[in-house]
Amino acid sequence: MNPARHTMDDLFLLEQERGYLAQFATSLAIGLLIGLERERSPAAKAGLRTFALVAMFGTLTAMLSHKAQTPWLLISGLLLVGIMVIASYRDKRDLPEDPGTTTVTAVLICYGLGAMVWYEESTLAVMLAIITTILLYFKTELQGITQNLTRKDLISILQFAVLSFIILPILPDRNYGPFDAFNPHQIWLMIVLISGVSLVGYIALRFIGQRYGAVLLGVLGGLVSSTATTLVFTRRNGDRPDITNLAVVVILLANLVVLVRLALITEVISPVIFPYLLPVLGGGLFLGLITSLFWWREFSQQQIIPMPDTKNPAELTTAMGFGLLYAAVLFLSGWLSDIAGSSGLYAVAIISGLTNVDAITLSSLRLHGLGKLEIVEVVTAITLGVIANLIFKLGLIFFTGNNVLARRCFLGTVAIIIGLAGALSTASYLSYF
Known part of the structure; x- marks a missing residue:
């Protein structure tokens, strides 16, 4: 060998x-x-x-x-x-x-x-x-966890499973209608995305929101519904003036979380838009955090924190309502952008953003993916939708809350708006888009 x-x-x-x-x-x-x-x-x-x-x-x-x-x-x-x-x-x-x-x-x-x-x-x-x-x-x-789950919680989880694993797979993934704007699979996918994020916040709010205090309550409230969180704490503050500073912190944080959520959704759906939108949202987030930290120092963390009573985010009627709103905003954005240019799109952004900023965000990203909108138009439309939404919630506070809460939330909300508008103006001036 x-x-x-x-x-x-x-x-x-x-x-x-x-x-x-x-x-x-x-x-x-x-x-x-x-x-x-x-x-x-x-x-x-x-x-x-x-x-x-x-x-x-x-x-x-x-x-x-x-x-x-x-x-x-x-x-x-x-x-x-x-x-x-x-x-x-x-x-x-x-x-x-x-x-x-x-x-x-x-x-x-x-x-x-x-x-x-x-x-x-x-x-x-x-x-x-x-x-x-x-x-x-x-x-x-x-x-x-299993012992604390209520019938409502289980229904929420099961309904989300129906939305995600039964309805979504059978919908056709094709473009229909004017501007190729209607894609049943894509529209329902957006419903699943928003319902999923909201459901996570909803379940977390049920189990750990009150246990870990105002910061987490504001964060989770922003994930589920910043409008509902704003309304609940405004009303509670009317009954208990001693929690004014706490209510300000929770409301401002819930609104700031909306900015973070929009950034994450954009990164998932349209990574091309993300680096252009991030500085604008970051400007609002930065100034909003400064005002939130100021009021955070003013209240005692030992206070009893009221929990917002939010709807099941995965409920079929809620999901269908968002889907119809998203489809309507998608069509109107494409139509008005086609006949009136950017001004038509921005009008839709302001009107739809009053009650739901997710719809104009997802619609703008979708139209950009179809080649109907430029990057600067998408970022501007989303920013206008966010500003309109902030103004709407500030109006709720003025009409349903007391003067002290309204003044303090006004300062924080205006700081966020200035941050958003200032960052958008600076980016446009520097030809960043």
Whole structure:
């Protein structure tokens, strides 16, 4: 035999064995991670060592099954592990508490993750191991969430699932009508996007809004509905003048979150527009934060914070209402822009922005994607819509709130408007667009 060939074979085998060791080390780490969490449970029959061995056993049976070119070794190993773990809980079958279903399931998952490592899915296996450990560790918190969910919350989640996974996939993704503005799939996708963002804020508001104070309440209120948040705190302040500064902070933060939300939506839908819109929204955000911080220092965080009563954002009627508004604004923007130029678009932006700034934002981005609008027109229309929306909410405060709240919110709102208008004017003067 050629000595050189023999040396090369030895090197190849050594490299291959190192690969095997790396795979078994990965499965060992996966087992130790999950087992570390299970070791904390006194009732668990499987702990640190058991999970580590099961994960490596999964890798071993996958290797043997692969080399023998039969799946039955891997399947037999899974059945064997399941039978052994279930048998270990037989002495608890007459006890009223959980007979170890979670641990049995975790062991089987651990075996499967070990097998995945052999089939070169180590990254996915590690990710799933981390997710599994998180689910096991946060048992109390997850149980608390499910116990606190109301029928209204579950309906919200189910309705959003209907909007996203039943209605959206069956809608045609084609352009119809004048200006090719009507695309059922795109319109419904915008409904899902806005409903999803609002639903996250709605659920978070239910669970952690009052617990973590005014800042988070303002942020979550802005995600769900800045108009509803403004109206609720204006009315509450009429009954309780002692929370005036708190109401100012929550209202201003809710309006500032609208700017952040619009920036994120733009980045997702139209990344081309994002770098042009960001400085304008950033100008309003900067001045608004300064005034919010001023009033933040004036109130005590120990005050009881009223929670805004918001509607279910994923309710079908709410979603349909937004969809119709979005489609109408989309058509009017395209039509008036075609017959009256920029002034027609800006008129629609101001009128529609009074009650809903999302519609003109999404419509402008859509028309830009169709080649109907220039970048400067899109940014200007969105800015005018935001300013109109701020003025509308300021009017609500003046008509439904007391004079002190109105004056303080006026200063903060005007600061945001000055920041928006100033940034837009500066960008136009410098020919940034």
